[in-house]
Amino acid sequence: MGSVAAAPATPYARRLLALLGRFAPHPLPHTLVLRPVVLRDFPGFEGITGEALWAALAALERAGLLRPASPGSRVPLLHLTRPSAPAPGRPPTSAPGRAAAEASEILQVSEISQSSDTVGISEVSALGSGEGxxxxxxxxxxxxxxxxxxxxxxxxxxxxPAWPLWCALAPHVFAVLIAEAEGPRSPEIAPDGAAVRRGLDPGVVRAVPRCLRGLNAAGRYRVAESRARACLAVLEDALGPAAPEAVAVRGEIAAALAGRGMWVDAEAAYWGILDAGTRPPGDPDALTVRRGIAGTLAGQGKHGAAEDMYRAILEDHLRMLGPEHPATLAVLRGEAAALAGQGRYEEAEQAFREVWHTELLTVGPSHPDALATYHGVVSAMSGQERYEEAEAAFRRLLGERGAVLGPDHPDTLATRFELALVILLLGRAEEARAEIRAVLAARIDVLGACHPLVEATRAHLP
Structure with missing residues (x-):
């Protein structure tokens, strides 16, 4: 598209700035959200085109009111910056300064940290008399x-590929849900269902569990749990605890707890969903919960019990979803991991390879599921003391996971850690411990200092 700063001024800039102030004070995935075909339905944006929208964004950036994300960002993002007022008695002396001063009469935007583990919806207030x-x-x-x-x-x-966009979209969706819950409730009986009757937009309600799933899939477990609990309170109050969206959010809370290594709490959360009776045993969502329970058993070191549960739920998955469905393959992958957890590495390798070969045909070699299964293959090879073979395979896998998931994703760090252990077992202690220290620092940053994986990593250092 060329340089944003090179675009001309536009009459839509002031209106667009006011619109941007209505989003949460987080970076906005503008190429995904700002769609002229939707904007044209609202006053002040009639007839807007993609070219006119881009010119308006450029004008705001020239005025210092928008700044793009750093070049290393995985998705295009825009940051709305708080205008700086001139010193008392000193008028602005440049065109950008005048634009910023004018904008400061329209909006006041409070900053919020993306890394915050709590939900904070800042006030974005219209200050000027021009906006009723x-x-x-x-x-x-x-x-x-x-x-x-x-x-x-x-x-x-x-x-x-969708994770960075879901993570960028999520805080804006959560902000709308919470703002709607705090507003007046409509008594109108609308055809869109219970959400509308209680003042919640059905589209926003529908988006919340998907945003949470994106956060969990991207490994942002702490943020996912915190946001999910805040959203769950809103959904249960407005729609009731048995609403499908509320149940889905409870499932994401359980998944986030598991990702944080809080296995006992995660198991209890999963059982709470089943015990509530909101899903019949054969329902696909109930199958997801049962897979989650089996995973928490493995996380607690109860690998025999995990194997038994995976075997018990496999029949339902085969009957309802078929042998090549990703959920069925997840059960088989979990069963293989349970075998490895019991030291049955040859069986585990064979089981992992069977799943992997199916995934190569169904989802492709670069899919996160296929990469997870291949990690199991290589880990089982290491368990059989085939260290040279495992080192080469782990190095290839590390490159693939880093490219697909990102270098700091928990799964990428898992491969990096196991590679370091193989290097240690091959007798290259100095090289291995340098890598373990790097993984430890990354895991503390991503997972938190109290995560069990952090403790397991630290245990391999002198």
Whole structure:
């Protein structure tokens, strides 16, 4: 598209700035959210085109009100910056300064840290006299419609290419849900269902569990758990605990707990979903919960019990979903991991390879599931003391996981750690411990200092 700063000024800039202030104070995935075809339905944006939208963004960036994300960002993001007022009695002396001063009369934007583990929805207030209540409501409606359309257009949150976009979209979706819950509830009986009757937009409600799944898939477990608990309180209050979206959010809380290594709490959370009776045993969502329970047993070191549970639920998966469905293959992968956890490495390698060969044909070699299964293959090779072979395979896998998942994803760090252990077993202690120290630092940053994997990593250092 060329340099943003080279684009001309545009009459849409002021209106667009007011709209951007209606999103949460987080970086915005603008190429996904800001769609002219949706904007045209709202006052002030009639007739807007993609070229005009881009020119408006460029004008705001020239004024110092927007800044793009760093070049290393995995998705295009825009940051809305808080305008700086001139010193008292000193008028602005440049065109960008005048634009910033004018914008400061329209919006005030509070900053919020992306890494925060708590939900904080900052006030974004219209300050100028030019925006009445009706216009403010129209801008909120436009922002909500853009977010819903973006969420509906995004792919499966379980697919790695979509993770950065889901993570960027999530804080904006959560902010809308919480803001709607705090507003007045409509008594109207609308055809869209219970969500509308209780003042919640069905599209926003639908997007919340998907955003949480994207956060969990990307390994942002602490953020996912915190946001999920805040959203769950809203959904259960508005729709009741048995609402499908509320149940789905409870499942994401359990998954986040498992990702954080809180296996006992995760198991209890999964059982709480089943015991509530909101899903019959054969329901696909109930199968997901049962897979989660088996995984928590393995996480607690109860590998025999995990193997038994995986075998017990395999028949339902085969009957309902078929032998090549990703969920069925996840059960078989979990069963293979349970075998490895019991030291039955030859059986485990064979089981992992059978799943991997199927995944090569169904989802491809670069899919996160296939990479996870191949990690199991190589780990089982290491368990059989085939260290030279395992080192070469782990190095290849590390490159693939780093490219697909990112270098700091928990799964990438798992491969990096096991590679370091193989190097240690091959007698290259100095090289191995340098790598273990690097993995330890990364795991503390990503997972937190108290995560069991952090303790396991630290245990291999003198």
């Amino acid at each position: 209540a009706g216009e403010g409501a129209a801008l909120r409606d436009a922002a909500r419609a853009l977010l819903v359309r973006a969420a509906d257009a995004l792919g499966d949150p379980g697919r790695a």
